[in-house]
Amino acid sequence: MESEKTITDEVQAALPVLYQSYGKRHDSLIPILQGIQNKLKYIPKEAISIIAKELSMYESDIYGVITFYTQFRLSPVGQHIIKLCKGTACHVGGAETVGEAVSEILKINENETSAGNKFTLEYVACLGCCSLAPVMMIDNKVYAHLTKDKIKKILEEY
C-alpha cells in the first residue's frame, strides 16, 4: 500500500496549482486532467476520486471524459513517449514500415512499454509535419524522414 499512498500524495500536491490556474469548475476538468498527466505521465485512479470529490462530479463522468480523449492514459508509461504519426502523408510515405521497425527494435507494440521502462510506443493521428513524412515525436521533439537505420540511431540517443 506504500506506493499507492505516494501516488495520492503526488496528486494532492499537484492539484492546488492547477485549481489556481484553471479554477475549481467543471469546465476546468480537461486542463486539470492534462496537468495531472503532464506531471505523472498518466492519470492514476486515485486522481479520479479526488477530483470527483473536489469538483462535485461523478467519478463515472470523469472516467467518461478520460476514455473519450485519446491523449489521456490510465496506466503508467515509460521514461520517454514515442508518438508515431499515422497521418495520410506518413501512411503514403511508409509509416507502416517505420512502425514495424520501432516495434522490432524495442520489441513492443502500440501502447506497450519497452524493457527497463524506457519507451512507450503510441500512435497519433497526425503531427502536422506532413512534408517531412514519415515522422515521429519523442517527448516533444519531432524526427523527420525516418528510415529503419535512422530510427535505430535516434533510439540509441536516449
Place this chain on the structure above:
Amino acid sequence: MGKREIVVLMGTCGKSAGADRVYDKFTSVLKAKSITGVELKQSGCAGLCYSEVNVKTWRDGKEYIYAQITDDDVENFIDSEIIENKAYSKKILFEAAIGDDAALFPKQKRIVLRNCGKITPTSIDDYISKDGYKAITRVLKMPQELVVQEIKDSGLRGRGGAGFPTGLKWELTRKNPAPEGRYFICNADEGDPGAFMDRSVLEGDPHSVIEGMLIGAYAIGANKGYIYVRAEYPLAVKHCLKAIEDAKARGFLGKNIMDSDFSFDLKTKEGAGAFVCGEETALIASIEGKRGMPSLRPPYPAEKGVFGKSTVINNVETLANIPWIILNGGSKYSETGYEKSRGTKVFALAGKIKKGGLVEVPMGTTLREVIYDIGGGMAVPEYKFKAVQLGGPSGGCIPEKLLDLPVDYESLVKTGAIMGSGGMVIMDERSCMVDLARYFLNFTQNESCGKCTFCRLGTKRMLEILERICNGLGTMEELDLLQEIAKKCSTSSLCALGGSAPNPVLTTLKYFYDEYVEHIVNKKCPAKYCKKLLTYTISDKCVGCTACARKCPVKAISGEKKGRHIIDQQKCIKCGVCVATCKFDAIDTE
C-alpha cells in the same frame, strides 16, 4: 540598411530538420569570430518545408533564402554573406528584391501567410512593425455593422472546410439577443491528417489570429474568447500563450482595449486528441469540459454556444485573413478569387511531391498549377501521378483527368471531394486506392464518437469489407453493399464526421473502380502495395548469397550457396522481408 540580419526559420518542421542546431551554431560562430552588428533572429515556417532548414538574409536591397543549411554550412555562410558580402551560392534557393513576394513565390498570393517566415513570432514588436494591430485600432472607431459589412464585402468564407460566409455568420450571431454576453472562439483543432497550415500560422504569426479574433469579437459584441488548439502542436500552444501575454501587456487584450469601451478576455484551451472536436458543437462540449460529442443543430452556436451563450467559431486561416481585409478593404480582397470563392486558400502539399510545404494561391488556380508549377511535380519522376487526396478523411481522391479543375468550394464538391481544410496528399502509381480508402475508414471508425448508428457501425462494416478486399477475400456483391452503406452513412449521421466519412470510399469507387475489381476478381493489387495479394519470386539476378533464406521467418526460401534460390509459395507469408534484405534486386513482386 546598416545592420545585417540572419533569420533561421524555426517552425516545428524546421526544428525537426535541425534548425535548433543551426541556430546554436550561428550563435557560437558569430561569437567566436567576434562579429558584432549582426542580429540573429528566429522566424516561423515560410512554407518551403521540402528545403528545410531555411535561412534568410537581406543585402543590398535583395532578399536571399537559403535551403538545406546544416551546422557544417554555418561557418562558410558567415564568411561569405557577412564578411565578404557575397551570396553563399552553394545553398541558395531564391533571391529577389526585398518585399517582392511575387518573385519569391510565383503564382502565389500571400495574405494568410504574409508574415510567416518574415517576423519573429514571439515578438509583438515585429508584428506591430508589419502593420500589426493597426486594423483593430481602425475597427474600434467604426460602428460594428460596418465591420461586419466589410467582411461581407470581402466574400470571405470559412476556411475550416464547410465554407460558410464569415460575414454572414457574424451578422446572424449579432441578430441573436445576448444579454449575458457572447463568446468568440478560434478553432485551431486542425485534425485532418495531411493539413498543417493552422499549425504554421499559429507558430509563425500568432498575433494575426489574435487580431482577427479581436476584430470579430468587437463586431459581434463578444467579450470572452478561447483559442481551442490541438495538444499535438506544442510549439503552437507555446507561441499562442506568449502572444496572448504580450498583447495583454500592451493593452490589446483585457479591459478597455486601447482606452475604448471594448473589453476582450482571451484564453487558450488545449484539445485532448479527438478529431471530432473540430466539429463546432463537439468543440463547444469539449471547452465545457465534457466528452466531445456533437449535438443536433439547431440551435446553432450563434444562438446557443459555449455555456449556452451566443458564440461564433472561426478557423485559424479564416481569422488570419481578417486584419488584412480591414486594412486593405473588403472589395480589394474580393478582387482575387473565382466565382463564389473569393480571396486565397492555403494548401498543405505532402506525399509524393517534389516541393512539399505550404502554398497560398488565389481561389480558382487549377490543381495542376498547384501540383506541377508550384509543387514541382512528382517526387520521383519515374512514377506517374495517380491521384491527389483533398480534404482528409472527409474528402476524396481526384484523378489525373480532373487536374485542370479550378480550386473553389463548388467545383471540388462536384467531384465528390471537398476543399476541407486544404490538405493535399499527392500519390503516385505505388499507392493503392483501395488501401487508401481502408486507411481513411480506419481513421474515421476510430474517431467516430459513437453517437449515431451509421457512423458507429457503418464505418466498421465498410472497414471490414475494405480489409477483406485488400486481403483478396472480397466479392463483387460486397462492392454493392459498400456503396449502399456509404450512402446511408452520409445521410444518417448528425455531424460532418459521419456525413463525410464515406467520401474516400465513394470517390475511389467512382474514379478507380477497376482497381477494386482487380483486387476482387484477379486477386491482384496494381500498385503492388497490398501484401497479401503479392507473389514473390526470385529472378536470375540471384547470386546465392543466402541472405534472404536466413532472414525468412517461415523458412520458405531454399537453394544452394552461390546458386539461384526459390521461394516455396505454399509456405510464403508475404511479409516482404526478403525484398528488404536482397542487395541484388533479385526478388520480383507481382
